Amino acid sequence: MRRRFKDAVISILALSVLLLMLMSVDPRLRDQIATTVNTPPTSTIRTVTHQVQDVSKAVVGAAEDHSLANAPMVIFGVAATVLVVFMLRT
Secondary structure (H helix, E strand, C coil), rough: CCHHHHHHHHHHHHHHHHHHHHHHHCHHHHHHHHHHHHHCCCEEEEEEHHHHHHHHHHHHHHHHHHHHHCCHHHHHHHHHHHHHHHHHHH
């Protein structure tokens, strides 16, 4: 139980760091998240689903743009992340 909780917290933190890094680089993503956060809450599920889809599309678009522009760095970052994960697992 304790290990699952720690793994969940680490995963959430890793995704948060990734999102913050993408926000710092891509102004479109920053604007999309700012409008989502600043929009007053509504009671319909459709609006929430639409907002989640918009943010997801912005994140994927920003990741694609920056991964294509910086392909060697992306490959290095993925390889480094995999190696760090394997080092921490043993």
